[in-house]
C-alpha cells in the first residue's frame with residue numbers, strides 16, 4: 553500500500569495547482585520581472601517571499617511598490633496561511649503620466665485596485681497606503697517590520713532614499729529584500745540604480761541574491 557502510494561506520487565509537482573495559476577492571473581503576475589511562469593504554476597521570486605514569510609512568521613511586513621499587487625498578495629497569502637501577520641503595502645499610485653512611475657499604471661487609484669486584495673480572502677491581512685515612501689515613513693516613523701520588500705523608485709537616488717528611510721523600521725534579525733538588483737540599463741522608464749546600492753550593501757552585509765537572467769532579487773539580514 554505504501555509503495556503503491558509512493559509510485560502514484562512519482563509525478564508529484566509541488567507547484568502543480570490550478571489555484572496558483574488563478575492567483576497569478578488575478579494579481580497579474582509579471583512573469584518576466586519575477587522569473588515566474590503562470591502556465592507551470594511557478595511563482596518565480598514569489599516562492600522566495602512566500603517561503604520567507606511561512607518560515608519566519610513575521611508579525612508585520614512592509615511592501616513598497618507593485619504594478620497590480622502580485623508580490624503584496626503573495627506576502628498576504630503567506631500571512632493568511634500562517635494565520636498570523638499583516639502587510640502594509642505602500643505605493644504612490646503613479647501611472648504613465650507621472651515622472652517616477654517606474655512602469656506603474658495608476659492601478660492603485662482605481663476602484664479595482666482599491667478592492668483587489670479582497671480577492672482570495674486577503675483583505676484582512678493587508679492594508680494599502682496610496683502614498684510615497686517619504687509620506688508613509690514621515691507619518692508612521694515608529695512602525696517596526698520583520699520583513700521589508702522594496703520595488704518602487706528604481707533610480708539610485710530613489711532606492712537609496714527608500715533604504716535610508718525604511719532600514720530603521722526593520723527589527724534586528726529581520727530581512728530586507730530588493731527587486732531588480734541586476735538591471736544596469738537605462739530603459740524608457742528611467743536609469744536603473746538598485747544594482748549600485750546593492751553593490752554597496754553586499755560589501756558590509758550578509759546577503760543572498762538570485763540574479764538569473766533578468767531582474768534579480770537580493771535579500772539582506774539586519775544583524
Ligand SMILES: C[S@@+](CC[C@H](N)C(=O)[O-])C[C@H]1O[C@@H](n2cnc3c(N)ncnc32)[C@H](O)[C@@H]1O
Nearest residue numbers: 617618619643644645646655656684685704705
Ligand atoms: C510598477 S512597480 C514595478 C513593477 C514591479 N516589479 C511589479 O512586479 O509589479 C513600481 C511602483 O512603484 C511606485 N512608486 C514609484 N515611486 C514611488 C515612491 N517614491 N514611493 C512609493 N511608490 C512609488 C509606482 O507607483 C509603481 O506602482
